[in-house]
Amino acid sequence: MSSNSDTNIPHDIVQFLEKKKNVAIWGSKLPHWFQEQKTMFITFRLADSLPSEAIDNLRLDQLFNKSDNVVSDYRNKEHYRQALMRKIEKYLNNGHGKCILQRDNIRNIVIEALHYYDGTEYVLHAFVIMPNHVHLLLSPLGKLPVNTIIGQVKSYSGHKIKKLLNCKDNIWQSNMFDRIVRNGDDFEKIIKYIEENPKGLNKEQYTLYIRENI
Numbered sequence: 001m002s003s004n005s006d007t008n009i010p011h012d013i014v015q016f017l018e019k020k021k022n023v024a025i026w027g028s029k030l031p032h033w034f035q036e037q038k039t040m041f042i043t044f045r046l047a048d049s050l051p052s053e054a055i056d057n058l059r060l061d062q063l064f065n066k067s068d069n070v071v072s073d074y075r076n077k078e079h080y081r082q083a084l085m086r087k088i089e090k091y092l093n094n095g096h097g098k099c100i101l102q103r104d105n106i107r108n109i110v111i112e113a114l115h116y117y118d119g120t121e122y123v124l125h126a127f128v129i130m131p132n133h134v135h136l137l138l139s140p141l142g143k144l145p146v147n148t149i150i151g152q153v154k155s156y157s158g159h160k161i162k163k164l165l166n167c168k169d170n171i172w173q174s175n176m177f178d179r180i181v182r183n184g185d186d187f188e189k190i191i192k193y194i195e196e197n198p199k200g201l202n203k204e205q206y207t208l209y210i211r212e213n214i
Helices: 052-061 074-092 104-116 146-165 184-196
Strands: 024-026 032-034 040-045 122-129 133-140 177-180 207-210
Touching: 040 146, 104 122, 104 146, 104 207, 122 184, 133 146, 133 184, 146 177, 184 207
Parallel strands: none
Antiparallel strands: 024 032, 040 133, 040 177, 122 133, 122 207
8 A cells, every 4th residue: 555645735626527617528438528627536447357248238338428519418427427437347346357456566657657747737636556447536737638648647657567567468448437526525435435445355456545635
């Protein structure tokens, strides 16, 4: 388990979804929702973390309707997103794939990448690195969409992991799941969820980070 940071977080760094403002949406399989500098809950996973039949089942669900750049039927879309994430999480927790993130030397690469952008591209509030996926809670600091920022994290860590393992296969699945945090209660629930996610695992199998004074 990593040590907590002693960096204080200015209160205005944590900003929540503004339902009356437009949200930029793009992507069809796992649409990304973006409002500038809004706090985000993000999940990304290893390339081999879902079996092919699980991916097929998720596609057949067709939980999302195609959307333009204007959010409509917010509650309905948010319900679908939550339902999809619960299904994905159930599959991930079954421990499919090689689960290379159980190895502390590989997790350390991911930790280095996450902290590298902390304070420049985002403020990192919490994360847990599980055997085959990563959950994190952060607040973007600039205008870059969060999938671009995490793409940098995945690219940097993926290159180093491939070098360590001497392999050419993709390390990370190309997409990710992200959700704008709705309010303070939602923020606290996500922190609790991250803390409880590795329940049942040995401490050697995961890394949990919670920033102090958030």
